[in-house]
Amino acid sequence: MAHISLPLDNAERLTLTEGFRHDINLLRGIAIAAVVAYHFAPLWAPGGFTGVDIFFVVSGFLMTKIICGGQETGTFNLFTFYIARCKRIIPALYFMCAVLFLLSWLWFPSLEFKAVGQYISYVVLFISNIKLNKDTAGYFTADSHENWFLHTWSLSVEWQFYLVLPLVLIVAYRFRKKIHPSVTMVLLTLASFISIFCVNDKHTASTFYLMPFRAWEMLCGGLVWHLAKNKWPSQIKLALTVLGYLIIFASIAFIKPAMQWPSFYTWLPVLGTMFVILGNEQYYSAQVGRSVQWLGLSSYSIYLWHWPVVVLLSYADRQHNVKWIVAGICASVVAGYLSWLLIENPTKKSLSRVSKPQFWAVIFSAVLTIYGVSTLARKEIITNHPNQLMDSIAREAVNKNYAADTSSGVSYYGQGPLKAIMVGDSHAEATVTALAQAAVPYGSVMGLTYSGCPTLFNAHRVKHKGCDKFNQSLLNKLSEYPGDVPVIIVNRISHYVENKLVSFDNSVNEIYSQQFAQSLINTACELSQQRQVYLVKPIPEMPHNVPRVLSHALMFGKKPEDVTAELSVYNQRNKTIIDAQDTAAKQCGVKILDPTRELCRAGVCYGSHSLQPLYFDDNHLSESGNKNLVPMFAEIFATSSPSLAGAKPLNSLTP
Numbered sequence: 001m002a003h004i005s006l007p008l009d010n011a012e013r014l015t016l017t018e019g020f021r022h023d024i025n026l027l028r029g030i031a032i033a034a035v036v037a038y039h040f041a042p043l044w045a046p047g048g049f050t051g052v053d054i055f056f057v058v059s060g061f062l063m064t065k066i067i068c069g070g071q072e073t074g075t076f077n078l079f080t081f082y083i084a085r086c087k088r089i090i091p092a093l094y095f096m097c098a099v100l101f102l103l104s105w106l107w108f109p110s111l112e113f114k115a116v117g118q119y120i121s122y123v124v125l126f127i128s129n130i131k132l133n134k135d136t137a138g139y140f141t142a143d144s145h146e147n148w149f150l151h152t153w154s155l156s157v158e159w160q161f162y163l164v165l166p167l168v169l170i171v172a173y174r175f176r177k178k179i180h181p182s183v184t185m186v187l188l189t190l191a192s193f194i195s196i197f198c199v200n201d202k203h204t205a206s207t208f209y210l211m212p213f214r215a216w217e218m219l220c221g222g223l224v225w226h227l228a229k230n231k232w233p234s235q236i237k238l239a240l241t242v243l244g245y246l247i248i249f250a251s252i253a254f255i256k257p258a259m260q261w262p263s264f265y266t267w268l269p270v271l272g273t274m275f276v277i278l279g280n281e282q283y284y285s286a287q288v289g290r291s292v293q294w295l296g297l298s299s300y301s302i303y304l305w306h307w308p309v310v311v312l313l314s315y316a317d318r319q320h321n322v323k324w325i326v327a328g329i330c331a332s333v334v335a336g337y338l339s340w341l342l343i344e345n346p347t348k349k350s351l352s353r354v355s356k357p358q359f360w361a362v363i364f365s366a367v368l369t370i371y372g373v374s375t376l377a378r379k380e381i382i383t384n385h386p387n388q389l390m391d392s393i394a395r396e397a398v399n400k401n402y403a404a405d406t407s408s409g410v411s412y413y414g415q416g417p418l419k420a421i422m423v424g425d426s427h428a429e430a431t432v433t434a435l436a437q438a439a440v441p442y443g444s445v446m447g448l449t450y451s452g453c454p455t456l457f458n459a460h461r462v463k464h465k466g467c468d469k470f471n472q473s474l475l476n477k478l479s480e481y482p483g484d485v486p487v488i489i490v491n492r493i494s495h496y497v498e499n500k501l502v503s504f505d506n507s508v509n510e511i512y513s514q515q516f517a518q519s520l521i522n523t524a525c526e527l528s529q530q531r532q533v534y535l536v537k538p539i540p541e542m543p544h545n546v547p548r549v550l551s552h553a554l555m556f557g558k559k560p561e562d563v564t565a566e567l568s569v570y571n572q573r574n575k576t577i578i579d580a581q582d583t584a585a586k587q588c589g590v591k592i593l594d595p596t597r598e599l600c601r602a603g604v605c606y607g608s609h610s611l612q613p614l615y616f617d618d619n620h621l622s623e624s625g626n627k628n629l630v631p632m633f634a635e636i637f638a639t640s641s642p643s644l645a646g647a648k649p650l651n652s653l654t655p
Helices: 022-040 048-073 078-107 110-123 128-135 152-174 181-198 201-209 211-228 234-254 264-279 283-297 299-315 322-352 356-378 388-398 426-438 465-478 493-498 512-528 546-555 567-573 575-588 625-637
Strands: 003-007 013-017 410-413 418-424 444-449 459-461 487-490 502-504 533-536 564-566 591-593 604-606
Touching: 022 048, 022 234, 022 264, 022 283, 022 299, 022 322, 048 078, 048 152, 048 181, 048 211, 048 234, 048 264, 078 110, 078 152, 078 299, 078 322, 078 356, 110 128, 110 152, 110 356, 110 388, 128 152, 128 201, 152 181, 152 211, 181 211, 201 211, 211 264, 234 264, 283 299, 283 322, 299 322, 388 546, 410 426, 418 426, 418 465, 418 625, 426 444, 426 487, 426 625, 444 465, 459 465, 465 512, 487 512, 493 512, 493 575, 502 512, 512 533, 512 575, 533 575, 564 567, 567 575, 567 604, 575 591, 591 625
Parallel strands: 418 444, 418 487, 487 533, 533 591
Antiparallel strands: 003 013, 410 444, 459 502, 564 604
């Protein structure tokens, strides 16, 4: 077969087959450049994450070409198809997993080493997207972006698609006399796309991570293969190519992460990619892409390695430094190119020279080895030995209250008669054990908490229908308990105001914050008709994830300082809520509890004290940190209790 050579530099030359699609390789180059730019510097390419959607369409086109082309000529072999996918994907991916495992064993806190082992066991089985869907609030959240394996979700989606697509098309071709395979693909495409809008608002992360909701993008690529079999006038093909690139670059420049994804907007990069592939323009694609042809060829390896570099910059707190960003991009490209040159290509060629039994023996041995070692790390049979201070700080990330039943939100603490009920969201769940400790001399405490659910009547939490049901049942639940048992309300209330996460039944032309404040007052006063109500002022929030920033500073040999926030900033941010709580106190006799008296000193609120975290993230008190609030909650039960007088909570800020 004839070959053409593409010079990379004076020492290296790439060999490409005559049927090489320059347009597809250019699309890969654009896609990886967009993804890398977005992950390192989102402002440079706000819609750069759409590069993954470009990859999906390209992948769907190529897989359909292999499968349907083979079906029509009678040459398709299912196991040969799977072998080819293994050769392409597994070596570089498993090598990355091995490197990250070794790095985490040598360097990470034990908690993070265990997490790496846990995720690798999902990555090697190509189900990390399922794990990420379970563990994260969404791809675009800040916490997700410190997960070393976040980027593997798309590989898992593609792999799952590769497993299913040939089976579907084999069946489709057996019934092709009744219904053409392309019609089957159209129906599947529509079903997959429509399913996005049939998911409960609470599970929107599923539509991002899970294959059934992403399959339509790859199927669209497959539909292009069927469309391309028709003869298209050259003028139309050129117009499609130009329009396709314009749509793609517009998507990268103007689409924002705040948009629901995938959604109707996702059709933009999908259609743009479809148009470019359908245009099949080779001459100009070759001319434009000749100098960066290697970027598309090594795009898979660059994709694998760029994300660990992004996370590394975040760990080092250099993610906003332009020099480090540029250095990180360069490092990603070099690492990806070397991975393509030294791992991806050589192993693919080596595996092509062995027999099928030998090939499967090698693959299964690799899977079992990496999965087995990662499982041993996950079960803490394989452990590492990090710096003790760094390790103890990092472990505060899991020092939280796990007692609440996630379905009912009910939890119980202590023994004896019920003396208090705490109501609220995850901030209530994070502080209720401090209330329980304050109640020890008197009796027990109950929690009625629902994460992400502010305690408001006649209001609706946006995209959280379970919250409405919880609040609607709250009065009935409380009526089951004696009227002399007080209710303590704790919410991350300003968070809901700032992000406008609540809508109101009787929406009027008022400022949103005023509507919110009035709803808070009405709710507190309605509850106070049944029993004494205590409103806890907002818990101070920190500018950073406390255990993470302290432990990561120690990882890089820095001298960490306690994480703090200015009390003046707290007062300004929460003024509307604090004023509303004070109004409720005047109007209906609710009482106010102020956590800043215990968590702040001399105008500074502490996220850690003597490097010991008081929070398990940036806004939730940990099980050790919340004990600072015991004196505040003790006021509920007795103004002067011998058993509590003079007592100092763990990690007390009092000298």
